Amino acid sequence: MNKARKGYTKEKKIRDELKADGWLICFKSIRWRFGCIDFATIFDIVAFKGQQRKYISSKHFNGYYLEHQDEIKKFKNMYGKDRESYELWIWKSPRWTGRGDNKVWFKGGFIKVVL
Numbered sequence: 001m002n003k004a005r006k007g008y009t010k011e012k013k014i015r016d017e018l019k020a021d022g023w024l025i026c027f028k029s030i031r032w033r034f035g036c037i038d039f040a041t042i043f044d045i046v047a048f049k050g051q052q053r054k055y056i057s058s059k060h061f062n063g064y065y066l067e068h069q070d071e072i073k074k075f076k077n078m079y080g081k082d083r084e085s086y087e088l089w090i091w092k093s094p095r096w097t098g099r100g101d102n103k104v105w106f107k108g109g110f111i112k113v114v115l
Contacts, residue, residue, distance in 0.1 A: 004031055010058050010091050011044050014110070023047040023054065040079075042071055053084045061092045061111075072115050088113040 008031065015025055027046035030037040038057075039046050045056040057072060059065040069088055076086045094108030 018047050023049045056087045058089045086115045
């Protein structure tokens with residue numbers, strides 16, 4: 001599976017979870033031949049629910065998400081308003097954790113960081 005496809009499936013999981021909670025998705029990242037188009041080059045999903053807005057960026061669990069948090073904080077400080085939520089959803093893959101008899105299967109899932 002290529003990286004673009006993997007990212008798209010994670011974003012689809014986020015959108016499905018938001019729709020189940022009653023959020024209306026008004027923007028999703030667009031993939032095309034030369035790359036992808038994100039909202040403000042940072043956010044993958046923008047959702048509305050009444051007067052509330054949610055800006056969501058999704059990343060895999062690697063070192064880059066720490067720099068990405070700083071970018072989101074800068075955007076929030078420059079353009080943030082009331083009733084807006086800025087979130088970073090980090091996907092942690094399923095895997096075995098621990099050693100020996102303490103080995104446990106971690107199901108995987110999103111770590112949600114609200115900034």
